[in-house]
Amino acid sequence: MDAPAIIDALSPLVSGAAYEAGASIDFATIYVPADRLVETCTALRDTPSLGFNVLVEVTAADYLPRDPRFEVVYHLLSVSHRQRLRLKVRVVETGFVPTVEGVWPSAGWLEREVWDMFGIIFDGHPDLRRLLMPEDWEGHPQRKDYPVQIRKETQTYAPLEVSEAEFKANLERDRVKRSL
Numbered sequence: 511m512d513a514p515a516i517i518d519a520l521s522p523l524v525s526g527a528a529y530e531a532g533a534s535i536d537f538a539t540i541y542v543p544a545d546r547l548v549e550t551c552t553a554l555r556d557t558p559s560l561g562f563n564v565l566v567e568v569t570a571a572d573y574l575p576r577d578p579r580f581e582v583v584y585h586l587l588s589v590s591h592r593q594r595l596r597l598k599v600r601v602v603e604t605g606f607v608p609t610v611e612g613v614w615p616s617a618g619w620l621e622r623e624v625w626d627m628f629g630i631i632f633d634g635h636p637d638l639r640r641l642l643m644p645e646d647w648e649g650h651p652q653r654k655d656y657p658v659q660i661r662k663e664t665q666t667y668a669p670l671e672v673s674e675a676e677f678k679a680n681l682e683r684d685r686v687k688r689s690l
Contacts, residue, residue, distance in 0.1 A: 568620035
């Protein structure tokens, strides 16, 4: 099923949603309005002809300086139909996306990761706190405007120097261990 066919199946199920087919080379991609995301995900999961019953991944992309700046990306899987679908939601820098944890409980951890890395707020999420970074970390490291100014001295190591006698002793010790 391609993106236009999925949009045709979804449009009567979710009133007032303006879907848009996205360019893709691997599987169908659909842009979903943020205010219709939960209804769309519920329809995708509960409609037998669609049956996208697995949330595989939630991630995001930062397109600074474009407005809207972010896209939240959901990868879905229909096991029974052997199909994959990518949903994208455009989000402005100070905007938010509703949580889909009520549709797929596994979204909780995935949304926490996106919030931690990009700072995108998931409205209604019951436990939106740091997942990968320490609690006292400032900022969100996957944003394109995140200040990366770490200067670290290059570490060099002296080559390991072993005498010929030590080398032969090591070989003998290893040979004895292998024979046991």
